[in-house]
Structures are given as C-alpha cells and as structure tokens.
Amino acid sequence: MIKYKWCVCDMDGTLLNSDNVISKDNEVALKKLQKMGVEVIIASGRLDLMVKTYIKQLNLKGPVISCNGGLVRNIETGEVLYSKVMDKIAVKEVTTYCNNSEIEFIIYTADLVYSTKNNRVGKRYADRNKILLQDEQIPIKYIDDKVMANINDIDAFKVLLVCEKHEDIILLQKHFSKYDNLTVVSSATGLLDIMASDISKGKALEILSKKSNVSLDEIMVFGDNYNDIEMFKCAGMPIAMENAVEDVKLAAKYITKSNNESGIAYAINNYILKE
Structure with missing residues (x-):
C-alpha cells in the first residue's frame, strides 16, 4: 500500500522534456499512481489555462497550483481555492x-x-x-x-x-x-x-493540504528550479531532477534522472513503489 496521497509535479524542466512534451514513460507512471489512489497535481509558474493540454493528457480533475502559488484553482469546476493578486x-x-x-x-x-x-x-x-x-x-x-x-x-x-x-x-x-x-x-x-508578497508553491501546498486534510508527509513533489525550493521544504518526499539547480538538489531526499530521461517515471518506479 503506497503511503503518499499526492504527487505534485512542476512542469518546465521536470514533467516536460525539452520539447515541452510529457513522455510516454512519465504518463504511464503517473497514471499508475492514479490507479493506486494517488492524486496527481501540477504546480507551475505558468497560469493553469496554459497547461490544459497536459491536464487532459493526464486526465486530471482536481486543483492546479499556478503562478508559483499565486492562484490555486480547481480545473474541473473553476472554483478558486486560493488566490493573491499583486499590489x-x-x-x-x-x-x-x-x-x-x-x-x-x-x-x-x-x-x-x-x-x-x-x-x-x-x-x-x-x-x-x-x-x-x-x-x-x-x-x-x-x-x-x-x-x-x-x-x-x-x-x-x-x-x-x-x-x-x-x-x-x-x-x-x-x-x-x-x-x-x-x-x-x-x-x-x-x-x-x-x-x-509571501507567495510560493510551498505556501500554496500548505494551504491546499490543510483544506484537503492531507498531511504534508503524505505528499511527494518533483522539481528542478528555485521556485520549487519552498515546496521541497514542506513536502514529505521531495525529489529533484538530475538537471535541477544545486539548491534544489540539496533540499531533495532523492535525485532522479533528468527531465529528458523521464526522471519522474524513474523515481516512481525505483524509489516510491519500492519503499
């Protein structure tokens, strides 16, 4: 029985390869988690409206953390779960x-x-x-x-x-x-x-986890860049891509293969499912 309830994925440099595509291996691995009851959540610097193709590919139904945590919106209902606009x-x-x-x-x-x-x-x-x-x-x-x-x-x-x-x-x-x-x-x-002020993917993840009654220890996160660090600090299982900046790697529990080598799939199959 897998102990994680959420799998949170950054997009650019993480879930997407250099061609801006979700590889087949990543898709298969994430859908395997979904069948096991794990919810897959996108956490991106992009606006959620900009990732509709990938949402459809992974058949996601729940919240998306976008604009680095400035907006959290349910992708199916359009309900805004959290937002903070700039001054x-x-x-x-x-x-x-x-x-x-x-x-x-x-x-x-x-x-x-x-x-x-x-x-x-x-x-x-x-x-x-x-x-x-x-x-x-x-x-x-x-x-x-x-x-x-x-x-x-x-x-x-x-x-x-x-x-x-x-x-x-x-x-x-x-x-x-x-x-x-x-x-x-x-x-x-x-x-x-x-x-x-006070916006980050980590802050949004904390707010969303409280709303959903999901412990931060039950969340795995994948990322590669500075805007992922706060998310790495609060999640129970932070996993950095091989192509990640050094500060992200230092905050990770595991370092997987690069985004061009289906690093998310590799980590799921070799770290998460073998725990």
Whole structure:
C-alpha cells in the first residue's frame, strides 16, 4: 500500500522534456499512481489555462497550483481555492520600469495573459496556439500603450521578466527584491518571476493540504528550479531532477534522472513503489 496521497509535479524542466512534451514513460507512471489512489497535481509558474493540454493528457480533475502559488484553482469546476493578486501600484512600477528599460515581460491574470510582442516566451505561446485545439489555446493579448495606460485595471498574479542574458536577471532580482510587497524568484535561465508578497508553491501546498486534510508527509513533489525550493521544504518526499539547480538538489531526499530521461517515471518506479 503506497503511503503518499499526492504527487505534485512542476512542469518546465521536470514533467516536460525539452520539447515541452510529457513522455510516454512519465504518463504511464503517473497514471499508475492514479490507479493506486494517488492524486496527481501540477504546480507551475505558468497560469493553469496554459497547461490544459497536459491536464487532459493526464486526465486530471482536481486543483492546479499556478503562478508559483499565486492562484490555486480547481480545473474541473473553476472554483478558486486560493488566490493573491499583486499590489496594483507594484504592478505599475514593475511594468513601467521594464517598459523604460526595454525589458520584455508577460503579465498573468485569472483569464488572460498579456505579453510584449517580441519576447521569446510569448512567441512560443503564440506559436503553440497554432497547433492546439481552440479550447486548449492560451488566451493572449499583446501589451500596447492602451494596456499600459490602463495597467491599474489589471489584477495580476505574476509578472514574468524575460531576458536573453541571465546576468540581467540577477541584477533585476536584486533590484525588485528591495520591494517588501513582492516575492521575486528565478524560475529558469533568463526568467524572473515577480508575485505578491509571501507567495510560493510551498505556501500554496500548505494551504491546499490543510483544506484537503492531507498531511504534508503524505505528499511527494518533483522539481528542478528555485521556485520549487519552498515546496521541497514542506513536502514529505521531495525529489529533484538530475538537471535541477544545486539548491534544489540539496533540499531533495532523492535525485532522479533528468527531465529528458523521464526522471519522474524513474523515481516512481525505483524509489516510491519500492519503499
């Protein structure tokens, strides 16, 4: 009898390989857990509306932790289980700074993604929309002068800064970390996530576990980057990908194979099911 009730998976660099695909091995292993009564939950820096394809592939029915914990929403009913939007003045200051400094960015809201036209992440989402079914497409609106003029009308869960050089991200992280009302964390090379204060995947997982009466000791988590560390600190079984940053590996109980080697499946079959 397996002792875990939840299997929580980060997306990029963890559940998804470098082609943004859930491998067959990962799919089979996660569905095996589901048959054993384990609920699979996605915990992503992305908005939940951006992972509909993967939700459908894994036949998920419950909550999704998105925007690094800024929004927790039931994917079947649409019920918001937890949310915390950014301070509107802070959103304006961050986006104005980026605009003036020619830094590309994306704003995540409950039902829409605002993106500058030239950034690589926004372009990837737009290109992906071309091959997705209509109900799986990412709702994107491009940022122009009108959007900037009405920025105070936007309820943002996250602002994602996109830079070509990670050195620029490090400088931006230092700059915005001075704000008491913001949480600032790098989620991948060249990306900086900015959310409301006291937001993390770990905090969201704690809130969700209390609501659902699931002990944190009964939760396994998979991740690879800095925005996964708080989740690793609170879960009973934190497992890092081989491609994870060193700080994530240090917080893990196991280190599995990389995201390009179906590391989640390897860990499930070789660590979890053999406990």
